[in-house]
Amino acid sequence: xxxxxxxxxLVPASGYDALDEQRAKAEARAGKLAQQLEEYKxxxxxxxxxxEDALGELRKAQEATATAQKQLRQTEKQRDEHWKNxxxxxxxxxxLRRLQQERAAELLDLKQRLADSERDLVVAREQLMxxxxxxDILEGAANxxxxxxxxxxxxxxxxxxxxxxxx
Amino acid sequence: MMSGGAGPAPYLxxxxxxxxxxxxxxxxxxxxxxxxxxxxxxxxxxxxxxxxFVEWRPIDRRPLLASLLADEFAExxxxxxxxxxxxxxxxxxxxxxxxLQFQEFIAxxxxxxxxxxxxxxxxxxxxxxxxxxIARLKEAALKSGVLYRAPRHDxxxxxxxxxxxWDVLEDERNCEVVNAIRPxxxxxxxxxxxxxxxxxxxxxxxxxxxxxxxxxxxxxxxCVKAYASDIPIVDIGAPVYHVGRGTLHAMRSMYNxxxxxxxxxxxxxxxxxxxxxxxxxGLGLAPEREIDRGTTFLAFDWHAVGPMVDLRGxxxxxxxxxxxx
Numbered sequence: 001x002x003x004x005x006x007x008x009x010l011v012p013a014s015g016y017d018a019l020d021e022q023r024a025k026a027e028a029r030a031g032k033l034a035q036q037l038e039e040y041k042x043x044x045x046x047x048x049x050x051x052e053d054a055l056g057e058l059r060k061a062q063e064a065t066a067t068a069q070k071q072l073r074q075t076e077k078q079r080d081e082h083w084k085n086x087x088x089x090x091x092x093x094x095x096l097r098r099l100q101q102e103r104a105a106e107l108l109d110l111k112q113r114l115a116d117s118e119r120d121l122v123v124a125r126e127q128l129m130x131x132x133x134x135x136d137i138l139e140g141a142a143n144x145x146x147x148x149x150x151x152x153x154x155x156x157x158x159x160x161x162x163x164x165x166x167x
Numbered sequence: 168m169m170s171g172g173a174g175p176a177p178y179l180x181x182x183x184x185x186x187x188x189x190x191x192x193x194x195x196x197x198x199x200x201x202x203x204x205x206x207x208x209x210x211x212x213x214x215x216x217x218x219x220f221v222e223w224r225p226i227d228r229r230p231l232l233a234s235l236l237a238d239e240f241a242e243x244x245x246x247x248x249x250x251x252x253x254x255x256x257x258x259x260x261x262x263x264x265x266x267l268q269f270q271e272f273i274a275x276x277x278x279x280x281x282x283x284x285x286x287x288x289x290x291x292x293x294x295x296x297x298x299x300x301i302a303r304l305k306e307a308a309l310k311s312g313v314l315y316r317a318p319r320h321d322x323x324x325x326x327x328x329x330x331x332x333w334d335v336l337e338d339e340r341n342c343e344v345v346n347a348i349r350p351x352x353x354x355x356x357x358x359x360x361x362x363x364x365x366x367x368x369x370x371x372x373x374x375x376x377x378x379x380x381x382x383x384x385x386x387x388x389x390c391v392k393a394y395a396s397d398i399p400i401v402d403i404g405a406p407v408y409h410v411g412r413g414t415l416h417a418m419r420s421m422y423n424x425x426x427x428x429x430x431x432x433x434x435x436x437x438x439x440x441x442x443x444x445x446x447x448x449g450l451g452l453a454p455e456r457e458i459d460r461g462t463t464f465l466a467f468d469w470h471a472v473g474p475m476v477d478l479r480g481x482x483x484x485x486x487x488x489x490x491x492x
Contacts, residue, residue: 126483129437140263
């Protein structure tokens with residue numbers, strides 16, 4: 001029976017009320033839905049903002065990561081360089097140590113040679129001194145013998161030195 | 168009191184040399200005054216001693232200073248005051264420098280060689296002993312093998328020395344110059360005080376007789392010889408006195424331009440060399456004859472004269488050390 005009424009557009013009062021009630025409910029629901037929609041829209045904006053923020057953060061994080069990676073690479077590069085430098089310094093240090101040892105040995109040798117030279121110099125000076133003294137003696141003896149010879153020759157020849165003819 | 172008679176050897180032999188030539192002015196007076204003073208102090212301290220005077224190259228036709236000395240000290244035993252007069256021919260025979268008129272240190276060697284004392288002091292004729300020197304001698308604690316030196320204090324030449332005593336000698340106002348001595352050699356007027364035991368003095372064979380070209384610094388050269396022979400040299404701790412600065416000081420500036428012409432030889436000679444005198448050092452082979460009480464004449468004999476040149480007698484200290492090794 002109901003179908004035919006519907007077909008005719010006839011609705012019983014109870015139906016009408018029910019329908020009205022349904023309509024009211026629907027309107028309420030629609031209002032609620034609209035409110036929810038508004039809330040969802042608001043939430044959506046919030047989330048969008050959050051998403052944007054997150055995206056921003058992500059970008060920042062990505063940038064930071066990129067920067068960090070870059071820094072890491074730089075650091076690794078620096079570390080490599082430092083390691084290389086350290087190796088080089090170690091090698092240099094080893095080289096210097098060897099040089100220092102060689103220098104120390106050379107210094108010791110030089111000191112010994114200096115001491116030897118100083119000793120030789122003292123001996124040489126003393127010997128030179130002795131030679132000078134010997135030369136003094138020889139010169140003195142030569143002069144004395146010369147004087148004696150002149151005197152002897154003068155006496156034998158009977159010539160005076162004042163005549164300028166002696167010796 | 169000087170040691171007398173044929174008794175035991177005295178503790179000290181004092182050796183000086185000179186001749187009657189008035190060297191430096193009033194030579195004999197200065198000599199006798201100092202000798203009287205020293206003798207009195209030694210006697211008062213009970214130090215047995217003999218005085219050995221060597222008259223080198225005595226001057227012809229002048230009284231021997233040895234004779235004048237014997238007269239001045241007539242009361243002293245001939246064994247305590249002994250003089251040796253050296254034939255002047257030795258001076259000429261040994262000369263290596265005609266400018267030197269007096270071979271002072273060969274003369275002193277004559278005395279060292281003939282010394283009898285346990286210790287031998289070579290000094291000069293006008294040196295006064297200080298109270299401290301007398302005290303050290305009185306202790307009789309001198310060590311053998313040690314060369315003792317004393318600084319010479321030169322007193323003002325204008326001092327009245329007619330009656331000289333400790334008061335005058337020790338008065339600081341009278342002191343003009345202190346000839347300081349310093350280790351290791353303690354030279355500086357060393358000819359005025361060289362005190363060493365007789366045995367070591369004779370082992371060293373006295374002063375340098377090899378280098379006879381100069382007489383200056385021969386005294387310091389003896390210190391070099393002693394030092395090179397490992398003989399410690401020490402300051403006896405008391406001075407000796409001399410009136411005036413000495414003839415060397417007075418005349419030195421005259422030869423600044425030509426040091427080689429100085430009557431004491433060239434002051435620049437290398438006096439750090441060491442020498443080895445020959446066996447006949449101190450005219451050890453000279454014939455001796457007594458000519459007066461306590462006076463012996465050393466007659467000339469070529470055998471007593473060493474070679475004119477003995478270059479092996481000149482050695483450097485280094486060479487000596489190498490030889491010892």
